[in-house]
Amino acid sequence: MTQDGAILTVENLSIDIPTETGTLHAVRNIGFDLKPGETLCIVGESGSGKSLTSLALMGLLGSSIKTKANRMSFDGIDLIRAGKRQMRSLRGARMSMIFQEPMTSLNPAFTIGDQLIEAMTLHVKGPKSDARNRAIDLLQKVGITSAESRMSQYPHQLSGGLRQRVMIAMALMCGPELIIADEPTTALDVTIQAQILRLLKDLQQEFGMAMILITHDLGVVARVADQVAVMYAGELVETGPTAEIFACPSHPYTRGLLRCIPQPGKTERGTRLGTIPGIVPSLVGDVSGCAFRTRCAHARDICRSDIPEQTAPGETHSFRCIAPDGFAGMDETEEARA
Amino acid sequence: MTGTETPFLELRNVTKTYKIKQGLFGETKSLDALKDLSLKLSKGDVLGLVGESGCGKSTLAKILLGLEAPTSGQVLVDGTPIGGHDRLALARRIQPIFQDPYSSLNPRKTIQDLIALPLRVHNVGDEASRTKAVREILDVVGLPSRVLTNYPSQMSGGQRQRVAIARALVMRPQIVICDEPTSALDVSVQSQILNLLGDLRSEFGLTYLFISHDLAVVEHLATQVAVMYLGRIVEETDAAALFDNARHPYSQALLKSVLTPDPAMEVPDTQLGMAYPNPIDPPSGCHFHPRCPRVTSLCKTQTPRPVVDTQGLVECHLHDPQANMTPARQEALT
Ligand SMILES: Nc1ncnc2c1ncn2[C@@H]1O[C@H](COP(=O)(O)OP(=O)(O)OP(=O)(O)O)[C@@H](O)[C@H]1O
Ligand SMILES: Nc1ncnc2c1ncn2[C@@H]1O[C@H](COP(=O)(O)OP(=O)(O)O)[C@@H](O)[C@H]1O
Ligand code: SF4
Ligand code: SF4
Numbered sequence: 278m279t280q281d282g283a284i285l286t287v288e289n290l291s292i293d294i295p296t297e298t299g300t301l302h303a304v305r306n307i308g309f310d311l312k313p314g315e316t317l318c319i320v321g322e323s324g325s326g327k328s329l330t331s332l333a334l335m336g337l338l339g340s341s342i343k344t345k346a347n348r349m350s351f352d353g354i355d356l357i358r359a360g361k362r363q364m365r366s367l368r369g370a371r372m373s374m375i376f377q378e379p380m381t382s383l384n385p386a387f388t389i390g391d392q393l394i395e396a397m398t399l400h401v402k403g404p405k406s407d408a409r410n411r412a413i414d415l416l417q418k419v420g421i422t423s424a425e426s427r428m429s430q431y432p433h434q435l436s437g438g439l440r441q442r443v444m445i446a447m448a449l450m451c452g453p454e455l456i457i458a459d460e461p462t463t464a465l466d467v468t469i470q471a472q473i474l475r476l477l478k479d480l481q482q483e484f485g486m487a488m489i490l491i492t493h494d495l496g497v498v499a500r501v502a503d504q505v506a507v508m509y510a511g512e513l514v515e516t517g518p519t520a521e522i523f524a525c526p527s528h529p530y531t532r533g534l535l536r537c538i539p540q541p542g543k544t545e546r547g548t549r550l551g552t553i554p555g556i557v558p559s560l561v562g563d564v565s566g567c568a569f570r571t572r573c574a575h576a577r578d579i580c581r582s583d584i585p586e587q588t589a590p591g592e593t594h595s596f597r598c599i600a601p602d603g604f605a606g607m608d609e610t611e612e613a614r615a
Numbered sequence: 616m617t618g619t620e621t622p623f624l625e626l627r628n629v630t631k632t633y634k635i636k637q638g639l640f641g642e643t644k645s646l647d648a649l650k651d652l653s654l655k656l657s658k659g660d661v662l663g664l665v666g667e668s669g670c671g672k673s674t675l676a677k678i679l680l681g682l683e684a685p686t687s688g689q690v691l692v693d694g695t696p697i698g699g700h701d702r703l704a705l706a707r708r709i710q711p712i713f714q715d716p717y718s719s720l721n722p723r724k725t726i727q728d729l730i731a732l733p734l735r736v737h738n739v740g741d742e743a744s745r746t747k748a749v750r751e752i753l754d755v756v757g758l759p760s761r762v763l764t765n766y767p768s769q770m771s772g773g774q775r776q777r778v779a780i781a782r783a784l785v786m787r788p789q790i791v792i793c794d795e796p797t798s799a800l801d802v803s804v805q806s807q808i809l810n811l812l813g814d815l816r817s818e819f820g821l822t823y824l825f826i827s828h829d830l831a832v833v834e835h836l837a838t839q840v841a842v843m844y845l846g847r848i849v850e851e852t853d854a855a856a857l858f859d860n861a862r863h864p865y866s867q868a869l870l871k872s873v874l875t876p877d878p879a880m881e882v883p884d885t886q887l888g889m890a891y892p893n894p895i896d897p898p899s900g901c902h903f904h905p906r907c908p909r910v911t912s913l914c915k916t917q918t919p920r921p922v923v924d925t926q927g928l929v930e931c932h933l934h935d936p937q938a939n940m941t942p943a944r945q946e947a948l949t
């Protein structure tokens with residue numbers, strides 16, 4: 278899987294969380310690569326392990342949570358073995374994160390300006406006025422008018438959309454090479470969402486950053502990603518270039534997701550949408566075989582065993598299923614299942 | 616809107632003003648959540664209500680449900696002002712389904728109790744007939760009867776939303792007000808709920824007011840669409856007309872910002888430079904003018920009036936034949 282020139286490489290990352298009823302195998306054996314300037318979207322439904330994955334990369338998981346990986350490296354730095362101090366010097370400097378709820382990561386007691394400036398002076402030596410100028414510059418870049426006067430405002434004085442822009446500016450203060458955005462627009466209006474995503478793409482191009490964008494919205498994925506990783510119950514079930522995944526979704530779950538959403542221009546108005554019956558299985562205790570088998574129309578006994586990785590037609594992308602074509606040729610409508 | 620029959624449900628010139636205390640000295644300001652707003656809902660319609668956060672969608676829903684009283688204006692049911700109706704009788708006919716399947720259900724009550732509650736409040740039938748009604752409705756929303764003894768915490772988000780729907784329907788209402796009924800749900804669950812709402816509509820001839828941020832969902836389900844901005848409906852027309860040919864610049868911007876899952880396309884430029892304005896201090900003239908890509912000088916001083924024509928209602932100078940902005944209008948319409 279490892280590719281030359283990747284700035285981020287993840288191989289066989291697993292995350293275990295101790296709970297009262299046993300170990301929760303929240304993330305299992307996932308892997309991906311990311312090149313500079315590239316955008317990877319991790320898409321999956323709530324609880325699939327997206328946020329845990331990003332927190333693991335940033336070294337922000339609590340000590341009770343066990344992270345294992347064959348490899349997790351950022352520009353040659355081993356993130357598994359990196360100490361607390363080394364992670365702290367990377368975070369916010371060379372790799373930054375934008376969280377879903379900006380209020381949790383902005384300190385209500387300090388002004389926007391103070392927080393932006395600190396994000397830089399923490400890592401970069403130099404006069405405070407430089408940091409201040411960069412902060413104003415970035416606030417303007419992220420589309421905040423009268424940036425100077427915003428510097429002296431407190432987080433609660435800004436709307437959700439503005440706070441999210443401030444978070445983006447803060448993540449960019451040190452000119453990171455990797456940015457991880459966890460559902461950065463989920464809580465926002467569609468109009469603001471479009472503006473923020475455009476902004477992220479523009480800034481990414483301007484600064485040549487690599488970006489991991491976490492979302493549950495397939496529309497966002499299609500418009501923003503170069504590479505897609507589809508996550509289900511802690512596993513990556515399908516990965517590959519965006520155009521290929523949408524043109525030729527091979528895993529039954531990926532195809533199911535695409536059928537669930539009404540697609541203007543494609544789905545006939547008022548018709549029934551596709552569904553994925555059933556619920557996500559418990560990941561506590563012994564978890565083996567294909568996690569999707571409790572909801573898959575094609576599941577059979579061997580889906581309980583180890584699932585091989587398959588390559589999609591045209592060798593373009595890979596997915597995990599017992600069938601070499603992921604049963605793509607078969608009809609999965611509810612009628613067929615009944 | 617086009618028919619002459621008496622609308623099922625109507626808002627006539629409704630204004631809702633909230634008093635807001637601001638600052639250290641408790642200076643009181645007023646916020647018009649709804650401004651002289653009129654709206655009609657005909658039998659069998661699915662009216663989609665869309666607009667950005669804070670534009671007044673939930674306020675409108677609460678007024679239709681009688682949970683809030685309008686500051687001025689009237690709510691009419693079958694042409695009769697709501698004051699003239701028996702409130703309880705009205706509540707039987709109009710039922711809500713709210714956004715959050717987590718907080719809208721009392722965690723200490725069983726599913727049986729939760730669904731039977733409206734029947735008990737309205738004194739419908741005896742205990743035995745209520746139990747029967749609850750079982751029937753559970754079947755309609757596709758839940759097994761074994762969940763009756765469960766508590767909400769023992770159910771998934773999608774199941775809880777089904778319980779909320781069952782509770783709304785157990786009274787056999789004619790109108791269901793859905794405020795973001797699926798926005799807290801994963802897409803695989805959302806599609807089941809949307810299918811269910813569609814099935815129930817054809818089975819029971821329900822009329823829906825459907826509030827959603829997700830324009831693709833509204834496009835899929837709605838027969839009529841009303842677009843709101845700062846407490847006003849700025850465009851209203853049939854769903855097909857709106858999604859194929861929106862006329863108001865704000866409707867156009869909203870539609871443009873929908874991200875269809877098409878990898879050949881980029882993230883669109885909505886051209887809505889500024890953020891949503893503060894509703895306490897709305898812009899002069901057309902409230903949308905600071906963000907409008909088509910703004911003219913007239914828009915900054917004069918409020919556009921609602922114009923109703925064959926294509927529906929629109930509130931924008933560009934589409935008002937009497938507005939004095941001829942050159943721009945000419946340009947816009949060519
Ligand atoms: N009880 C209240 N007191 C004061 N202001 C209120 C109250 N309820 C609503 N508002 C204000 O009225 C306006 C309309 O609010 P409303 O809840 O109807 O918006 P909405 O369109 O439903 O938004 P969302 O999409 O975020 O749900 C907002 O500016 C809101 O802050
Ligand atoms: N700190 C934690 N303690 C216990 N369980 C957790 C913790 N963080 C996440 N989980 C569990 O791990 C799984 C994946 O969570 P998460 O990564 O937050 O999902 P996503 O971001 O995809 O919605 C879920 O089952 C969640 O409940
Ligand atoms: S491995 Fe089996 S259960 Fe899993 S997706 Fe393939 S057919 Fe379905
Ligand atoms: S009236 Fe003017 S500002 Fe308002 S929507 Fe029409 S063109 Fe834009």
Ligand SMILES: [Mg+2]
Pocket residue numbers: 327328459
């Ligand atoms: Mg998350």
Ligand SMILES: [Mg+2]
Pocket residue numbers: 672673674794
């Ligand atoms: Mg609301």
